[in-house]
Amino acid sequence: MRFLHLLWKKYTLLCILTLTGLPLTILGWTGRNGLYKDLALTPLTQPGLTLVMEGIHEGIYPWGDLFERGKKEDASQEASTEEGAALIAAEAVSDEAVTAGTASTAGSGTASGAASGTGATTASGAAEGTTAGAAAGASSAEASSAGSTIQYTEAEDSEVKEVKTIPEGAITGDPNTIPEGVCNPVMQAEDYDVVNVAFLSPDDTEYNTDTEGIFAKNGIYFRLQEVDPTYFADALFIGDSRTVGLCEYGSFKENAAFLAKESINVYNVQDKQLWFTDHDGEGWDYTVEDALDYEQYGKIYVALGVNELGIGNSYMFYEKYRELLELIRERQPNALIYIQGIMHVSEEKSSSDSCRNNTVICQRNYAISTLANGRDIFYIDMNPYVCDANGDLIEDLSGDGIHLKASAYERWDRSLLENAAVVGE
Amino acid sequence: MVLFNSLTFLFRFFPVFLIVYFITPARFREVVLFFGSIIFYAMGAGRMAILLTALTIVNYILGQMVFSADKGGAKASNKRAFYLAILIDAGSLILFKVLSGLSRGFMLPLGFSFYLFKMISYQADLFRGEITRRPDIMDTVVYFTMFPQVTQGPIMRWNNVGFEKRERTVTPKAFSDGLFFFVLGLGMKVLLADPLSTLWNEIEKIGFESISTPLAWMGAVGYSLRLYMDFWGYSLMAAGIGLMLGFHFVVNFLHPYWACGIADFYRRWHATLGAWFRDYVYIPLGGNRKGKLRTIFNLLVVWLLTGLWHGITPNFVLWGFVLFLLIIWEKFVVGGLISAFPLLGHLHVWFFIPLTWVIFAIPNLKDLRIYFERLFPFFGSGINVNTGDFMKQIMIYWPLLLVSLLLCTPHWYRLIVKNRTRMPVILILTAVFWICVYRIVISESNPFMYFSF
Numbered sequence: 001m002r003f004l005h006l007l008w009k010k011y012t013l014l015c016i017l018t019l020t021g022l023p024l025t026i027l028g029w030t031g032r033n034g035l036y037k038d039l040a041l042t043p044l045t046q047p048g049l050t051l052v053m054e055g056i057h058e059g060i061y062p063w064g065d066l067f068e069r070g071k072k073e074d075a076s077q078e079a080s081t082e083e084g085a086a087l088i089a090a091e092a093v094s095d096e097a098v099t100a101g102t103a104s105t106a107g108s109g110t111a112s113g114a115a116s117g118t119g120a121t122t123a124s125g126a127a128e129g130t131t132a133g134a135a136a137g138a139s140s141a142e143a144s145s146a147g148s149t150i151q152y153t154e155a156e157d158s159e160v161k162e163v164k165t166i167p168e169g170a171i172t173g174d175p176n177t178i179p180e181g182v183c184n185p186v187m188q189a190e191d192y193d194v195v196n197v198a199f200l201s202p203d204d205t206e207y208n209t210d211t212e213g214i215f216a217k218n219g220i221y222f223r224l225q226e227v228d229p230t231y232f233a234d235a236l237f238i239g240d241s242r243t244v245g246l247c248e249y250g251s252f253k254e255n256a257a258f259l260a261k262e263s264i265n266v267y268n269v270q271d272k273q274l275w276f277t278d279h280d281g282e283g284w285d286y287t288v289e290d291a292l293d294y295e296q297y298g299k300i301y302v303a304l305g306v307n308e309l310g311i312g313n314s315y316m317f318y319e320k321y322r323e324l325l326e327l328i329r330e331r332q333p334n335a336l337i338y339i340q341g342i343m344h345v346s347e348e349k350s351s352s353d354s355c356r357n358n359t360v361i362c363q364r365n366y367a368i369s370t371l372a373n374g375r376d377i378f379y380i381d382m383n384p385y386v387c388d389a390n391g392d393l394i395e396d397l398s399g400d401g402i403h404l405k406a407s408a409y410e411r412w413d414r415s416l417l418e419n420a421a422v423v424g425e
Numbered sequence: 426m427v428l429f430n431s432l433t434f435l436f437r438f439f440p441v442f443l444i445v446y447f448i449t450p451a452r453f454r455e456v457v458l459f460f461g462s463i464i465f466y467a468m469g470a471g472r473m474a475i476l477l478t479a480l481t482i483v484n485y486i487l488g489q490m491v492f493s494a495d496k497g498g499a500k501a502s503n504k505r506a507f508y509l510a511i512l513i514d515a516g517s518l519i520l521f522k523v524l525s526g527l528s529r530g531f532m533l534p535l536g537f538s539f540y541l542f543k544m545i546s547y548q549a550d551l552f553r554g555e556i557t558r559r560p561d562i563m564d565t566v567v568y569f570t571m572f573p574q575v576t577q578g579p580i581m582r583w584n585n586v587g588f589e590k591r592e593r594t595v596t597p598k599a600f601s602d603g604l605f606f607f608v609l610g611l612g613m614k615v616l617l618a619d620p621l622s623t624l625w626n627e628i629e630k631i632g633f634e635s636i637s638t639p640l641a642w643m644g645a646v647g648y649s650l651r652l653y654m655d656f657w658g659y660s661l662m663a664a665g666i667g668l669m670l671g672f673h674f675v676v677n678f679l680h681p682y683w684a685c686g687i688a689d690f691y692r693r694w695h696a697t698l699g700a701w702f703r704d705y706v707y708i709p710l711g712g713n714r715k716g717k718l719r720t721i722f723n724l725l726v727v728w729l730l731t732g733l734w735h736g737i738t739p740n741f742v743l744w745g746f747v748l749f750l751l752i753i754w755e756k757f758v759v760g761g762l763i764s765a766f767p768l769l770g771h772l773h774v775w776f777f778i779p780l781t782w783v784i785f786a787i788p789n790l791k792d793l794r795i796y797f798e799r800l801f802p803f804f805g806s807g808i809n810v811n812t813g814d815f816m817k818q819i820m821i822y823w824p825l826l827l828v829s830l831l832l833c834t835p836h837w838y839r840l841i842v843k844n845r846t847r848m849p850v851i852l853i854l855t856a857v858f859w860i861c862v863y864r865i866v867i868s869e870s871n872p873f874m875y876f877s878f
Contacts, residue, residue, distance in 0.1 A: 016855050248814070
């Protein structure tokens, strides 16, 4: 007793740190196979309390176990934290890790809805994708055949490695090469389930030139063309820090509305308060739903995807992106939706990061480009405006290899001005 | 791992090391410290640990030849060994610096500039007879390699740490104080310096040509504070570990931003480096005893070398040269005025030092020019400047800037240090420690925490 008293008196700070650290460590170790089963721990280099801290960051609180235990059966299915944890578990794992298990948890509900409607059309979509191969990535179109079965092929030997069944609509690029054509603003389109018939062209519309400039299949589409800045007077831009930059340094800040925030990704964009700036330049906090209910827009531009490059895989990304588009379509039935391809990163960034690189960006872009339909949902890609011949973001245009410098937003502006769809022509 | 602010160090290496260190009988502890240090270094620098070990052994052997037991001074053989040692140490430092400057892929071995400076000072002290007893092998290798200092200093000197005292006893007070300084330093590094560093990233992201003048100044101040919190924090951690292992506290920062004048600033900023240049370059060149012109020349040499020591890109040379000019200006022009009005000296520091850090921060001279044009906008105008950028950033960074500024005054720091055994301070430090750990966990699992796009 006397010894303990002395210990406490002489080494107070050490004692307190030990006394606070021990319970955390015990919590971490006991929860290792339970509460924290989805978080990785390397005991050689990390203490057990890492799990507790990481858990708190992911929204898994140590006391969460107590509540969860009551409803043990469905705990693993419903909790939103579980989904988050699954994403983390899949972090840094590229496409080949799509096990049937994660696919079914992540896609619960949304995938099945799409599957029923698109069965027939996707097949033709894929076929046309290859015919339009000059403009679109032929190799990537081949790599992903739509249908109920996706065949994964390795780049080196193009030998069928694994055949996995995942819901259709799942898109995978070739994991090892940059698909051709991704720098082209025009991508082939697949039919997308949620279409507003108001955007179908009249039956007798004729298009003389072929696919150039058109996201088209069935001859009922818009041409992308040059517009003037007033085009954006009824536009809303949704995005991450890159869109924050567009709001602050682009030339549309007086015209368009913006809804953006740093570190936003497709997984959290619907849950967070973002910064909303309306057409008059006034700003306040808003969720996506708030902003979509605020007024009806003519065009909605979405630019997401850089923050989640290390999270999940292309398929999960595609699914969450689709969920967002479905929400937008539901709340904004008359708006044109623009999917903006993820801007590439600089060569230096790209070559030094295993997941945040241009190969992954190309795969992701390929995935979301297929969400466009050429009627009311368009895929546009700014990369030709800011990338060099290798598809890397030009170093001079960026201070950090990821964002455009203030002085370079003019290029993004230009890409938007030159690639707009005009209704009613 | 190698960083003190990593999970591996905090929860694996350091606790295990401490336990082994303290269950070992006192007279064998240096062996533990040596092997622990080599393991620590190898964990961060891999095979470069071999280089460190080799240089350590070479310097020990040459040191034995340099050391002269006679009171009468160095003999020719001592002299030869000394010159050979300096040739090896300074030569490899210069060689590696040049190599790292020439090729992008070549990295300077971890802590190279720091431990080679220790080796040079060791040889010089032996040669000049300032080390009076023949150094023991264990003392020597521990002195060169000891892990609290091997990566980032402080550049401890043989004589000022009682290295000749073989059996180090660690009192409970020293141990607790050491832990206190370690946690305090950890807090500065993790809770102030690291979050502040994103401000500079933000400015680089916008591009220097497009920042408003207020933001340019905020960036300069933010960078100055971040550098200070980072380096001071690290030095406190190193000194704290030293105390816990039975060494003296090494003062490396003495409230530099409270200094009266630039010269005073550099007596307080990274003091062990300044003292090194003073004792092994400036004074051997004659210091200020050989006339005004010679003094100016000596100062020029010292400051150019200081610049080159930090890096061999042109901005470091410029940085050293500007400091040389400022010190000359202070010494020969406004010196009297400053001693009459100390406030003038403070203003000197607060105005010029952040500007010199901007030179320090920007390797490319063209970018540097652009940044100065934004600081002083009458020399040029920006491109696509958003005047709201300052308000946006100050709303984010004011708490960090404020706390860092408060820590720049001696008063707050002294208040904390004075009350370090009291419960409120201990509880605050406990909170600081766990918040640090939380942030380290998050940043290690997501290295891009500071770059959320």
